Amino acid sequence: MEFLYYMGDVFTPINFGLLLLGTIGGLILGATPGLSPTMAVALLIPFTFQLEPQQGLILLGAAYTSTVAGGAVSAILLKIPGAPANIATTLDGHAMATKGEGAKALQLSFISSAVGGVFGVLLLIFLTPVLAQWALAFGPSHLFWLAILGVTVIGTLDSSSVVKGLLSGCIGLWLATIGFDDIMGAQRFIFHPAVSGGINVIPALIGLFAIPQVITMFTKGRSSDDAEIISVQKHPIRLAFVEVFKRKMALTIGTVTGSIIGLIPGVGGQIAGLVAYDQSKKFSKESEKFGTGHSEGVIAAESANNAMVGPSLVPLLTLSIPGSPTAAVLLGGLLIHGIFPGPDLFMNYPQVAWTFIDSMLIGQILMCIFGLYIAGFAANVARVPHAVMAAIVLGLAVFGSYSVQNSMGDVYVMATLGLAMYFLERFGFSAAPLVLGLILGPIAEANFIQGSMIANATVGTGTYFFTGWLNWFLILIVLASISYSIWMEIMSRRYTTKDDAVAKEEALS
Amino acid sequence: MKNWIAGAALALAAMTGQAYADGHGDYPERPIMMMVSYGAGGATDFQARIVTMTAGNEDALGMPIAIVNRPGAGGRVGWNWLATEAEADGYTLGAYNIPHFVAQSIEGGVSYSTDSFEPIANWGADPAVFVVGADSAFNSMEDVVNYANENPGGLTFSGAGLFVGHHIAALQLEKAAGVKLAYIPNNAGGAGAMRAVIAGEVLGGVNNLSDAFRAQAAGNVKILGVFDLERNTEFLPDVPTMVEQGFDIDNASVNFRGVMVPKGTPQPIIDKLAATVPAMFENSRVQSRMAAGGSPMQIMTRDEVLEMWAARQETLEELLAGL
C-alpha cells in the first residue's frame, strides 16, 4: 500500500499542474495523425531536463497515458488511427461516427480507456515481481508463434471474405520486407529510393486509412450536399457509463488481453487492440454486428490499448530493459537524472517511482474527464461538409507523415499506399489486415531467424520451436484460431449469397 | 490574413537576401536537425539528446538541434539517407557510430563510406563488454572460451546486429581465442540483446559498457571483460580487459559516437560547427547529465576524429578481409 503514501505528492500545485499539462497536451498530440505516443514522449524529454526527476516523470507518464487514448479521437472522427494501437478503434468507432454517434463513440472510448488503464496500473503496482518473470518468459520461438497467431487473426478481422482478408495480410507482410533486412542488412525489393529505408508503419497507417476516405469523399461529387450532413446525436455521459459496464464481456476481454499482451516486449502495444477486438468478436453473441458501428468493438479495443500502458513498463522498472519504444524513451528520462531502474528502484527512489506510478493512475482519470468533456463538441467534426473534410484530411495526412522523420519519401509512400488501398477496398480488400501484416512481418521474421540461429547452435530447430509448455500453448491457440476461421468460412458459405454480401457492403459504404 | 501576407513577403525578402550574400556568417538562422540512425530511447539517441540540449544557448550555436530518428538495419537506413538524400546545407547533421558505419561500408551493400561524410566532433566512447547472466556458471573469459572449445559453435551469445561494434568484438574474440562461436544478432538492438542474456535465451552477450553497467547495478548480469586497451576506471575499475585475460584484442570495437555532416556541406559551416560543437560538449550541464546516465564521454575535435576514422578504416579492412 506504499503507493497510497505517496499519493499526496501528486497533488502539490506544481506536480498537479504538470499532470494537467501532460494530460491535455497528450490528448492533443495523440489526436494528431502521425504523432505516436513514442514520438510525443520523445518530444517532451527536453522539457524534463529543467525539472526535478519526479516532476519530469509525472509529465512523461501523463503524456504517455493520454496520447494512447488521444489516438482514438482521430481514429473515430477521421478514421486515421493516431498510432498502431488505435487501428481496431477505427473499425467500429468510425462507423459509429458516420451514423452520427460520434459523441457516444468518444465517450465509450474514454471511459473504457480509463477502466483498462486503471486496471493496468494496478497490476503494475501489485504484481510487478510476478509479471517481470512473465515478460522474460517470451523468447524468440514464443514471439514467433505469437506473431503467427496475429497472422491467423488476419483472415477473420474485417472482411467478408477470408481469402481476401488473408491476401490483404500477405500484401502487408510483403510490404514489411521492403528495404534493408533487419538482421542481415541485405537490400530487398527496393524499386524506388523512397522505400530504400523500408516502409515506416506510421505513414503507411495514415495513407492506408486516410487516403481512401479522401477519395471516397471526392466520389460524392459537388452535387450532393446537405443530405450528406449527419445530425450529431447528443449522448448523455451517464448512458455511456451504463453502456460500458453493460458490455462486461468486451470490457473484460479488452482489459485482460491488453494487460497480458502489453507485457510482452516488442509486440505488445501495437497489436493489443486488434487481438482484443478479434477475441471479443469471437466471444460476442452479436458478432455479426462488429464492423458496423457496434459499441463492443470500441470498448474492447480501447480498454485493451490503455490496459497495456501499465504492464508495458514492468520490464523497464524491474529489469531495466525497455519493453517498448516508449518505455525506452522513458528510460532516457530516468537516466538523465541519474536514476537507474532496477529491482531496488522502489527502495532507492521511492518518492520518484511511486509518485510516477500514482500520477499515471490519476492521469487515467483526468484523461477520462477531459476526454468526456471534449467528446461532445469534437463529435461535431462529423458535421463538417465533405469537401472541407477531404481537404483537411489530405493536408493532415501530408503534414503528419512528413513529420514522422522529416522525409518526403514517407509522404510519397503514404500517398501511393493510400491510392492503391482505395482501389483495393472497392474490390473487397480491407486495410486493417494489411496493416497487421505490415506490423507482424518483421516480428515474425526476426524472431524466426534469431530462433533458428540459436536452435542450430544448440538443440536443433524442431526441439527449439516445438517443445516447452509456452510453445505448445501458443501453437494450440494458433490451431484453434485457424480452425475457427475455416469453420466460419464454411458456415458463411452455406448461407451467404452474393446478394447478401453486396447488401452488407452497401450498408457499410 | 494580413500577417500571412506580411510574413510571406518578409520570408521572400529574406530568402532573396540570403541568395545574394555568399558567406554563411549568420549560420545558423533556424533550428538544426540531427539524424540519429537508431530508435528513440536507444543509447545513441539518448546521448545525442543530452549532448545537443545546450545548442540553443548563445555561447553555443544559438539555435536548438532537433533529433530525428531514422532507425533500421543496424543504422544502414539512416546513414544511407544522410549520404544520398539529406541536404548538405548545414541544417542537417547526423550522429555517427564508429566502427558501425565503417564496417558496413566495407562489407558492402550500402551507399556510404567514410568519404561520404565530414566529421564535426566526437562526444563519447562506449567500449563493448562481455556479459553473462547473474546466475551463469561462467566467471571469467577463460570459462567462456573453455566452454566454446568443448562445444564448437555451441556458445550462443547476443549482440546488437551484424557489422556493428558488438559484432566486431565478437569476431575479434573468435579470432583471438581461435574458437567458433554462435553470434546471435538481435533485431531490437542493444536492449534486446541484453534482454536475451537476462532471460537466459543465450549463454552470454556483447553489449555496451553503459548499458551493462546499469544491468550489473540492477543485479541482472555479470561483466566478464572489456574490449578496450585499458580498464574503465570511472565505471568498471574491477573488470579486466581482454588482453589481461590473455586475448589479443585491441579497441577496434569501441563505439565512438559523434556528430557529422554530409559531404558537400559548405566549408565555412563545417569550420563554424567544428569550432563550437566540442565546446558545447564541454558544457558542465551536459557533462553531469552524461555522467548521471552512466555514459562515458570522450570529446575529440574534427582533426582528431578524421585521424580516428582513417585508423579504424585500416584495422577493420584487415579484420573483415579474413571473413
Add this chain to the structure above:
Amino acid sequence: MTDLPRNQHIIASGLIAAIGVSIAYISFTQEPADAFIFPRLISSVFAVLAIWTFVKAILGRTKVGNGISGEAMRNMLPGLVVAIIYVYWAAKALGFYTATAIAFFALLSLYDPAPHSEMKSWVKRILITAGFMAVMYGLFALLLNVFTPREIFF
C-alpha cells in the same frame, strides 16, 4: 452495367496476381538466399491466394467488393488530379504551406456545393483555407518544431 464490376474485378485481381507472381519470382532468384527465406514463404502464399482470387473473378464468383461506378470515377477525377499534383510535386517544389494552401483552396472550390457565382462563397472558402493553414502552422511549425520544405514563401 451489371458486368462493369465483373470486368473491374478481373482487371484488379489480375494486377494483384501479376504483382504476386513477380515478387515470388524476384524472391526466388535474388541473392543472398538467407535474407530471402521469409520473402519466399510470403510471396508463395501471396501468389497462390492472388491467382485463386483472379480465377474466381474470371468465373464471376467474386462475392465482395462493388467496384467503381462510372459516376464515381467522373466525380473523383478532378480531386484526384489536384491531390496527385499536390502530393507528388507541389508540396516539395512550392513548399508545404504554399502548396497546401493552394490545394486546399482548389479542393474546396471543386467540391464545396456553395454556388460559384456568389462572392460570399468565395470569401468563405478563403477564410476556411486561412484558418486551416493557421492551425497547421501553429501545430507543426510552432508547437512541434517540424521543419517542412519551404521553397517560395514560408
